[in-house]
Amino acid sequence: RKEVEQDPGPFNVPEGATVAFNCTYSNSASQSFFWYRQDCRKEPKLLMSVYSSGNEDGRFTAQLNRASQYISLLIRDSKLSDSATYLCVVNNNFNKFYFGSGTKLNVKP
């Protein structure tokens, strides 16, 4: 079983829509969680950490459900510039991070 699993998409949504991605992880002892964004042919960039109480950064909301072992990312009022691949990242052992396969988002005019 993979450490981290994501729906690869693509999710095709119109501008202004709300879209949510989930990611499941297999290790109940996982310590920390992140969402990264990767544009085509670019490096991954940290979008936000995910905290147990849930956290928000502008139009983006991240949530963690430890009981069900999943994290989620909600994007409100989607912009064309949100089009990218969103990578779920789970940290089990300090310096060792596990990446999901990524979820591709296409925001269309």
Next chain:
Amino acid sequence: DTEVTQTPKHLVMGMTNKKSLKCEQHMGHRAMYWYKQKAKKPPELMFVYSYEKLSINESVPSRFSPECPNSSLLNLHLHALQPEDSALYLCASSQEGLGASNYGYTFGSGTRLTVV
């Protein structure tokens, strides 16, 4: 702009060549990483250095040889590569230990390697 600098940005090499990828960061991070990413796949961990010592080698073939000369620099020496080694090679850095857990990685922009 990224705070982790990788050179070169693009590299084409023959299967008998020897080349090196370089990575530099000045954020005071004491953990540095090499990842390999193929098209439409997530990054795959290759090596982790912690306080300039190799702490994780993910069973990478010996034709890839990492080196950490000091806390700011990380090299990846390449020799006798195969065409299937063509990929984007990403360097990353983080605070060490609990800091990595709290703050995640910062990636460089990568070296796009083509082996011919």
